[in-house]
Amino acid sequence: MNKKSCLNCGHTISDEFCPHCGQKSDTARITVHSLIKNDILGSIWHVEAKFLHTLKNIVFRPGKTGMDYIAGKRIRYNNFISLLLVLFGFNVLSYHYYEKFAPAQPLTDDVIYVKDFFSKYSKIILFVIIPMLAINAYSLFRRIKLNIAEHFIIGTVSLLGILILFLLSDIVSLIGLWKPVEKIFNIIDKIIFGLSILFPAITYWTAFKNSYSKPGLLWRVSVLYVLMGIETLIITAVLYEIF
Template identity: 80%
Template sequence: MSLIRNDILGSIWHVEARFFHTLKEILFRPGRTAMNYIAGKRIRYNNFISLLLVLFGFNVIGFHFYERFASAEELSSDSEIRVFFSKYSKTVLFVIIPMLGAHAYFLFKRIKLNIAEHFIIGTVSLLGILILFLLDDMVSLIGLWKPVSKIFNGIDKILFGLSILFPAITYWNAFKNLYSKAGLLWRVFILYVLMGAESLIIIAVLYKIF
């Protein structure tokens, strides 16, 4: 009986350890993590698609709790991005990865990755964004306590900025040894211009439809 219990506890610990290891690697070494995954070194990581759904669910729950405890005044002054993401989160989930993958496929042609492999890098980018959004939800909840609100509002802005920059961080981390700094910078810049233009179109369409 104790052997079975130890096996179960060991399995749970292994799953949890791999889960947090995957989160840490995505957050601090997103590009390398994606390239390792593409190279077949997957046993050390959680399945990215499963993780995507888990983080997506946690973000929905986190935002729900924020809405529940925040005052009407705080909700009215809330970030438009946060409101937009909560309303159109499913669309965002399905659009970001193809957009990143398709553009990166042409911009980083020298790497000779196929479109599916670029989608993996896009998935890691989105995972990082969702991790930062989840941290942001936690920070926002703590920031509802007035004595620390200014400090946590500052942290909130930093996390938001990092979430915007995370795709750039991912591609830089993945390809920094394969391109010159200038070559990598202009490619990332073009990627953001294309993503920004398409995002504006998508937002305009969503607002028009809904």
């Protein structure tokens, strides 16, 4: 097989990619055709396809996606932490537009106070969910022999799924502002909200279903929810006092 030097680092290469720096071996001179096909269209397609592939797998196969990522199958997915920040930004934006277009409703001082509280501390509450999930799951699912960082990945997948469903809920709510479809979209919105509550259970169930019996998995997931509920109430109460 023909060997040549990488144009980026000078390392000897004989395959499609340089084993030293990862650059493609076919970095020929840039032409108008290659610029449009590879650098513009190729980059857009690669980013969008990978992004959508990651979202689809998180929603429909959360447990397997998390376990694949832990097992080292990562090139097919976007970085989960970066994706978390992107989705949180999308959620803030979509909620802003819903607030902008939704009919104004008279609110009591208590409701305004609670709304302002959650608006201010929503980031803290959401991102504390991941370490809470990781620590609780590490204690409950010992048979799997995942370390705390690997449980952090499973928790991240759970939160990503919740954020995807929240974003979908905001979009459905925006469409539901149109009176002819208001009732049906309100029902869809309630279903999506229910799924967002159940999403961590779905994630852990699909991730560990081959390692535990159904009763064993059911009580562990149930205890996980009880612990998460208690811890969330404590954190919310502490922040509420600070606020």
